């Protein structure tokens with residue numbers, strides 16, 4: 001039987017294999033340089049966009065469909081990015097086609113062409129230069145013309161420099177004074193502005209990075225305000241001088257306009273931002289500009305880790321401990337971990353920076369796998385804040401605030417300073433309680449007979465909302481169980497704190513900042529800007545731990561962290577410690593000394609004690625010992641299989657069948673099927689099977705074997721299931 005060459009294509013479908021197609025009608029025979037090009041293909045009744053993975057061979061008599069059309073003239077995904085995505089598919093045990101789809105911006109996923117990225121600029125004509133003096137001073141056209149006096153200016157830069165410059169440009173063009181010209185994507189901007197002279201610890205870190213040639217992971221472990229960003233900027237600058245690209249990842253709320261302009265000003269070239277605030281086409285343009293080597297510095301959130309870097313020189317992960325780097329649905333990748341894989345494949349240094357490094361990264365630094373760079377003092381003259389713990393047992397509290405704390409707030413406000421009140425609960429109150437019979441308002445879609453998931457009270461006490469499934473309803477007039485009217489919000493959320501602080505401090509602005517008030521990305525910045533430098537109070541959740549510098553902030557009050565002290569999740573202590581240290585780091589970043597006051601009913605709690613007296617690293621040492629004793633990461637490797645169904649039996653039966661597939665002699669330990677910590681959500685019953693192994697290799701060996709068999713289980717089609725390798729938490 002003669003064999004016929006085929007295109008072996010990865011398609012975005014939940015099946016592990018590749019698919020064979022003939023080339024589109026009229027195209028030449030498949031060739032090696034087709035690998036990495038996209039095609040549109042028929043798939044059942046649908047059409048899909050896939051990427052050629054290899055050239056296959058199929059017997060002549062096997063009926064094959066032909067692909068419909070080529071979408072790229074040349075490979076779109078090749079070289080290092082292709083290799084790294086293969087790795088990611090193997091590591092997450094997710095189909096390659098789905099991994100590739102996750103890596104592509106939406107327009108490319110849909111099959112659109114790689115967008116044009118060449119830039120447009122405006123420049124003065126000869127008539128414009130002669131006529132400049134005739135323009136009336138202060139008008140927009142005159143201001144634009146003045147900007148253009150130096151030569152052609154890129155449209156992106158005009159966006160930054162003059163609002164509504166487009167109408168001014170039209171006015172100038174009409175008089176023949178200016179014209180739009182085609183430019184290469186990069187016009188060098190102003191010269192690099194020198195930063196502050198590095199202090200000795202910064203210099204040591206900079207030297208270590210600069211002397212590094214090839215792949216090397218660094219943990220840049222420095223307290224808030226110690227000048228980590230300065231170190232990144234120096235390393236990026238050097239990378240640019242060598243003609244290479246730098247990729248910087250930041251958590252969603254760390255990517256502020258303030259931060260971008262700091263980068264632009266210092267580096268003196270365009271900095272391309274990639275974040276959820278961009279529309280699909282803008283994202284695709286940045287991706288394309290990076291793939292052509294035109295974008296030299298890319299700063300983005302989680303998914304920016306998929307940016308092609310043909311001339312890579314450096315990857316930086318700022319706030320590497322941040323939970324937003326782990327994608328929690330679809331392809332469950334960790335952008336930090338993937339950054340290390342890419343850094344290795346690209347043979348470039350990777351810098352992980354944090355004031356509160358993850359226990360994983362600290363463990364890697366201690367065992368010598370990462371080079372540990374420490375910055376132990378705040379840069380410049382800023383002093384670290386002093387921390388005080390307030391025992392509030394038996395103290396009269398006003399909506400959770402003790403008299404001492406209220407007096408402290410008053411004092412700081414009077415001195416002209418700003419105060420931040422941190423509470424890790426949004427909404428008005430976490431629970432609505434009937435004072436007569438004890439009924440609490442449950443979310444009907446998320447509760448079970450044995451497990452009540454309370455709804456959070458919002459809208460000053462008028463609305464109920466479930467923070468797990470989003471269900472909303474109004475507060476009932478009377479208790480559904482006993483008809484009593486004594487329904488009371490129990491506990492304290494940020495809304496309730498805001499209400500009380502407004503009453504107590506009517507002469508000062510009180511601004512609440514949490515996910516309820518800052519759904520838009522710039523909202524946080526705008527809200528903080530309205531406060532400016534005047535004395536006032538900020539109330540909010542951990543969103544406040546980031547963003548905008550607040551030089552007038554001198555007091556941080558932490559209330560009600562007690563719930564976090566008793567969470568069952570193995571990562572809860574780590575997250576709590578990181579939140580506390582991060583939010584405390586906001587105090588006194590500038591000339592004035594800062595204070596951090598911590599209110600608690602558990603002043604003797606070991607975690608608080610270690611954290612307050614020994615700092616984050618003492619906490620981390622203790623916590624690592626506990627993780628080791630309990631066999632949790634980084635001393636074990638976990639994978640969590642979750643299943644959801646309307647009937648709990650189905651979900652359990654599916655996971656039991658999966659468990660059956662594991663060979664008895666396997667060194668991988670299995671726990672479950674057991675109810676998920678949140679056993680019902682949005683009407684679905686949720687169960688899970690936890691797999692744990694001391695070594696990564698046997699776990700992954702088992703998973704590769706298992707996944708093919710799991711796909712074939714009849715129940716796999718009737719329940720919703722997913723595999724999460726290295727789960728962040730067991731929820």
Ligand code: ADP
Nearest residue numbers: 196197198199224225226227228229230379380
């Ligand atoms: P981090 O990223 O660690 O929070 P930054 O790099 O943002 O710290 O630095 C905090 C502040 O200190 C910034 O305003 C920065 O300009 C300033 N700074 C950083 N390094 C120095 C230095 N060596 N001398 C003086 N000021 C510095």
Ligand code: ZN
Nearest residue numbers: 434437479482
């Ligand atoms: Zn009641």
Ligand code: ZN
Nearest residue numbers: 443446466469
């Ligand atoms: Zn719910």
